[in-house]
Amino acid sequence: xIKHAILVLIISSGIFINNPHIPIKTLPVENGNLILESKExxxxxxxGVTDPNVSEIRIYHNEDFxxxxxxxxxxxxxxxxxxxxxxxxxxxxxSPLFTxxxxxxxxxxINYTGSEIEWNNLNYLTxxxxxxxxxxxxxxxxxxxxxxxxxxxxxxxxxxxxxxxxIELYETLSEYDxxxxxxxxxxxxxxxxxxxxxxxTFFEQPDTSYSENREVSSSTMISFVIIIAVVGMTxxxxxxxxxxxxxxx
Numbered sequence: 604x605i606k607h608a609i610l611v612l613i614i615s616s617g618i619f620i621n622n623p624h625i626p627i628k629t630l631p632v633e634n635g636n637l638i639l640e641s642k643e644x645x646x647x648x649x650x651g652v653t654d655p656n657v658s659e660i661r662i663y664h665n666e667d668f669x670x671x672x673x674x675x676x677x678x679x680x681x682x683x684x685x686x687x688x689x690x691x692x693x694x695x696x697x698s699p700l701f702t703x704x705x706x707x708x709x710x711x712x713i714n715y716t717g718s719e720i721e722w723n724n725l726n727y728l729t730x731x732x733x734x735x736x737x738x739x740x741x742x743x744x745x746x747x748x749x750x751x752x753x754x755x756x757x758x759x760x761x762x763x764x765x766x767x768x769x770i771e772l773y774e775t776l777s778e779y780d781x782x783x784x785x786x787x788x789x790x791x792x793x794x795x796x797x798x799x800x801x802x803x804t805f806f807e808q809p810d811t812s813y814s815e816n817r818e819v820s821s822s823t824m825i826s827f828v829i830i831i832a833v834v835g836m837t838x839x840x841x842x843x844x845x846x847x848x849x850x851x852x
Contacts, residue, residue: 639670648672652681661688663740664716671695676702684710688738691717696727716741718748739780742772743787746795754790758798759805766806773799 638651675697714737785796
């Protein structure tokens with residue numbers, strides 16, 4: 604029995620529950636609010652939450668174990684729950700999320716740390732608001748996947764659309780999440796906060812933005828080609844005219 608209790612405590616160390624309305628507890632106490640069920644191949648199912656007062660639940664991926672399923676009714680006891688963060692490792696979510704949704708009228712948001720494509724692949728239909736690439740885990744995954752996937756990747760080589768997406772996500776992070784994201788060191792050895800500053804400087808230059816530079820360069824090249832073509836045709840026409848008049852041999 605003691606060994607089992609210790610095992611549950613250890614395997615739950617990658618899952619964090621945070622109630623923004625009360626002081627953040629130490630990690631082991633937070634993890635004590637979760638009930639996990641062991642599956643095969645080191646995978647686990649989240650089957651319950653013992654603290655009914657939490658307003659936010661966060662399920663993080665941890666390399667030491669793999670939570671990939673949320674059991675039906677796992678969140679039923681959390682009557683004050685407003686949002687849940689679901690890691691990209693989760694592949695099975697109960698529908699509906701609560702067995703008695705009427706008892707969870709204040710719940711509104713599912714924050715998913717995977718991409719929009721990964722969420723759509725789950726084929727999970729819900730009326731709750733869904734945010735993808737969410738929270739600290741989601742933002743860091745997006746950064747490593749699309750912004751700087753390699754050590755020599757330049758943060759200024761991304762498209763303007765992706766830049767705007769990154770800035771939007773960064774600015775909507777909670778203060779707690781933004782601090783974690785800002786201090787994260789990527790493959791190039793740079794803090795994300797420093798790279799964000801570099802991107803802002805590059806993309807927000809007046810009249811010399813990335814997209815505008817490319818448009819100007821393209822227009823200039825087309826104009827140059829047209830001018831060369833016109834000059835060339837004019838020279839040929841004049842040459843044959845003068846030759847036809849025997850002015851030149």
